Amino acid sequence: GAxxxxxxxxxxxKSGTSVKIECRSLDFQATTMFWYRxxxxxxxxxxxxxNEGSKATYEQGVEKxxxxxxxxxxxxxxxxxxxxxxxxxxxxxxxxxxxxxxxQYFGAGTRLSVL
Amino acid sequence: AQSVTQLxxxxxxxxxxxxxxxxxxxxxxxxxxxxxxxxxxxxLQLLLKYTSAATLVKGINGFEAEFxxxxxxxxxxxxxxxxxxxxxxxxxxxxxxxxxFGSGTKLNVKP
Numbered sequence: 001g002a003x004x005x006x007x008x009x010x011x012x013x014k015s016g017t018s019v020k021i022e023c024r025s026l027d028f029q030a031t032t033m034f035w036y037r038x039x040x041x042x043x044x045x046x047x048x049x050x051n052e053g054s055k056a057t058y059e060q061g062v063e064k065x066x067x068x069x070x071x072x073x074x075x076x077x078x079x080x081x082x083x084x085x086x087x088x089x090x091x092x093x094x095x096x097x098x099x100x101x102x103x104q105y106f107g108a109g110t111r112l113s114v115l
Numbered sequence: 116a117q118s119v120t121q122l123x124x125x126x127x128x129x130x131x132x133x134x135x136x137x138x139x140x141x142x143x144x145x146x147x148x149x150x151x152x153x154x155x156x157x158x159l160q161l162l163l164k165y166t167s168a169a170t171l172v173k174g175i176n177g178f179e180a181e182f183x184x185x186x187x188x189x190x191x192x193x194x195x196x197x198x199x200x201x202x203x204x205x206x207x208x209x210x211x212x213x214x215x216f217g218s219g220t221k222l223n224v225k226p
Contacts, residue, residue, distance in 0.1 A: 043218045044205070103161065106160070109157060
């Protein structure tokens with residue numbers, strides 16, 4: 001089956017620094033990738049939709065200057081949390097969709113802890 | 116508005132007994148529907164999908180789900196629970212290029 005690799009799986013950083021999370025589709029080309037945030041004991045909250053070669057579409061309430069998304073190739077999207085603060089601590093999950101299909105393949109998630 | 120509702124936030128079963136996780140959808144058109152499982156600190160793994168073919172869908176690990184249009188339901192079942200089934204389960208709908216997530220059901224399996 002399709003595999004999505006997300007890296008790192010866990011990161012700790014100091015307040016005010018930036019963190020980059022990578023999401024790669026390993027065996028398919030992902031024209032669309034999604035970034036989610038998940039709070040403890042809650043469902044996934046869509047942050048943004050990323051299409052290869054174009055600007056990401058952010059959901060209402062998500063700061064695009066804080067959460068920078070780059071989808072420069074058909075197999076890689078990155079999420080950069082800029083000037084991270086403790087309230088940004090969360091579990092971030094990416095997913096990828098092949099072509100115009102309706103199946104999402106998820107990465108294993110990144111646990112971000114901001115001190 | 117389109118939505119997916121998981122009726123139970125927690126379900127607890129004994130090992131070896133049947134599992135039923137309930138999901139209802141709200142949509143003007145028949146959506147594609149999926150069940151995903153999430154183990155702690157992991158991403159979501161696709162269990163099965165319904166995309167307007169057979170209404171009874173078989174997935175991995177012995178799970179299956181039945182699409183019932185008259186009841187707007189897509190409940191997930193398994194005849195016999197295993198300890199390794201303990202996890203969070205999400206019902207997800209897809210329609211008009213948008214995904215809709217249920218709030219999740221945490222399955223606890225007692226020995």
